[in-house]
Amino acid sequence: MRQYLDLCKHILENGTVKEDRTGTGTISVFGYQMRFDLQQGFPLLTTKKTAFRLIASELLWFLKGDTNVKTLIEDRNPIWDEWGFQRYVESDEYDGPDMSDFGRRSQKDEQFAVIYREQMDIYKKRILSDEQFAEKYGDLGPIYGRQWRSWASPEGSVDQIQNLIDGLKRNPDSRRHIVSAWNPAEVEDMALPPCHALFQFYVADGKLSCQLYQRSADVFLGVPFNIASYALLVHLIAKECGYDVGEFIHTIGDGHIYSNHVEQVKEQLSREPRPLPTLRIEDGKSIFDMTYEDIKVEGYDPHPKIKAPIAV
Template sequence: MEQYLQLCKTILADGAVKDDRTGTGTKSIFGHQLRFDLTKGFPLVTTKKTAMRLITSELLWFIKGDTNVKTLIAERNHIWDEWAFEKWVKSEDYNGPDMNDFGLRAAQEEEFKQILDEQMNIFRKKILSDDDFANKYGDLGPVYGRQWRSWPSTNGQTIDQLKNVIKSIKNNPDSRRHIVTAWNPSEVDQMALPPCHTFFQFYVADGKLSCQLYQRSADVFLGVPFNIASYALLTHLIAKECNLEVGDFVHTLGDAHIYSNHMDQVHEQLSRQPRELPTLTISNDKESIFDLETNDITIEGYDPHPRIKAPIAV
């Protein structure tokens, strides 16, 4: 994972200081590319522990076209909780403590963080126990799963981009149109978070499937390790569905940034030596990737350095 660590060094050395939507501030560069040969190991960051279970359950959530955090919370995956929680605390139905700027305040005030944790636990329990509440506040709008599996067409129907691209790879492997896009301009304003990983393309050569992702906005410390592993996993899954071997995962970044409150964590990570990459195993018990569950996907030989905690910018 030297490429990833070098990206961190480049941003620290050459990045421009910029404001951002969250009010946190970043150091940022524009336009960077990473390439991972998936035959040489699964690209899961080893300089800090990265939760593959969360990556897997989130990707399967996308693949199944789901957009409600209830499914993820039930699997103890809280990646998307903050965006759904924000929807609730800004509503007329919320009557608890002031949650304005909860992400920044929790990072700066330990007392407030305890209050936030209490309210977040209340929110999660209500999502799991109250279907009406989950439908109203758990749904994130037309985010990734909706666009991948149910893109709204002009004739009132929907387009299953993911199934279409699998069919295209199987029937016309040399096509240059093996593309799935999550960036739908007509629905961006309805999404809890506009897609950061916006567009990906598959490529078949020599019996191997490669994938290139364009990511418009890349949180390099927290997000990018997840994104690398997620799309590497997606490449493995689509290759399996299409009876192909894996090739490369190419990760093209637009605005690649490190948040100002992640600097110490990045320096700590850079002080560590990368370790050997793990290997991926996908169960053969299911007929299709659309039937897979989190436990069907496992990582072997993963020996990372300890986890490094950092606040998420909402």
Template sequence: MKQYLNLCQHILETGTKKGDRTGTGTYSVFGYQMRFDLAKGFPLLTTKRTAFRLIVSELLWFLKGDTNIRTLIQDRNGIWDEWAFERYVESDAYTGPDMTDFGHRVVEDEQFAKTYKAELAAFKEKILADEDFARKYGDLGPVYGKQWRAWDTDHGVIDQLAQVIESIKTNPDSRRHIVTAWNPAEVDEMALPPCHLLFQFYVADGKLSCQLYQRSADVFLGVPFNIASYALLIHLIAHECGLEVGEFVHTLGDAHIYQNHLTQVQEQLSREPRDLPKLNVNYAGRSIFDLNVEDITIEGYDPHPKITAPIAV
């Protein structure tokens, strides 16, 4: 994973100091590309422990077209909790303690952090216990899964992923193996507009490669997840289409390190990468759309310890 560490170093050395939507501030570069040969191992970061199970459950959530965090909470995945919680506390239904700007306050105020954790836990418990509440406040709007599997048009719903799989099988040399999550008509309805917004598949020599365009890349927290998630997606789609895996090409627009992640990035850069793990998928004759979290595992993963950092909401 030298490619990823090189990106971190490049931003530290050449990045421009910028403001951002969250008010945290970043060091940013524009336009960067990494390439990963998937035949050389599964690209799960080894300079810090990365939660592979969360990556798997989120990707399967996308593949099923789901947009409600209830499924993720049931899978013990909190990746999207803050986004749904933010929508809830900004609604008229919320009557608890003031949660304004909780993303910053939880880091700066120890007492507030306790209150926030209690409110978030209560919110998640209600999502699990009350289907009506979950339907209203657990849904993130028409985010990734909705766009991948059920893009609305005047002429009906388009399942982009199913179409691209069929296209790869029947016309592998096509230059139109594309899935996009950026729907201008629905961006404002999403809890978070898609960061990894468009990907294109490419078939050559019996191998499936994929290039992702990511408009916004949180390099410390988000990018390691994105790399592993799309590497996994390539493995799954390749299997579905009877192909071997090729390359994952990761193209970044605004690649940034948040100013409150600098210490963590420096610690990671001081560590030596270790051997990449191997991916195992138990297909058992099933489609990739029928897989469960337990069907997808890795072996030989021996990373350095986890490094924590606050998420910018």
């Protein structure tokens, strides 16, 4: 994963200090590309432990067209908790302690952090126990899963993933194997506008490759997940269509390191990468029916994890 470490180093050496939506502040570059040969191993970051279970369960959640955090909470996956929680605490129905700017406040004030964790726990338990509450405050709007599997059109919904699979089988040389999550008509209704906005598949010599365009990339926390998620997607689609895997090409618009992640990035850069693991996917299931138990990473031996706050 030298490609990822080179990106981190490039941002620290050449980035511009910028403000951002979260108020945290970033060091940012615009326009960067990484290439990963998936024949050389599965690109799961080794310079810090990266939770593959969370990556896989989130991707399967997207592929099923789901947009409600209830499914992820049931799977013990907290990736989207903050965005569902934010929708609830900003609603008229919420009458608990002040949760404004909870992301930054919980990092700076331990007393508030305890209250925040208590309120988050209450929220998650209610999501699991109250169906009406989950429907109202667990749904994140028309985010990735909705756009991938049920893009709204005047003629009815469009299943972009099924169309992608059908097209790759029928006409592999097409230049139209594209899936877009960026729907301008619905961006304002999403809990978070899509960061990984558009991807394109390409077949050559019996190998399937994918290029992702990511408009906004949280390089320390998000990008390792994005790399592994789309590499897994290539493997899944290749298996579904009968191809070998080729490359994953990751094209980034605004690639940034948050100001409160700089020391963590430097620690990671001091570590030597280890050999990449391999991926094993059980046979006999459609990608739409797979569970996390059907997907295994073997030979993963990373350095210890490095904690950092998420910017909401």
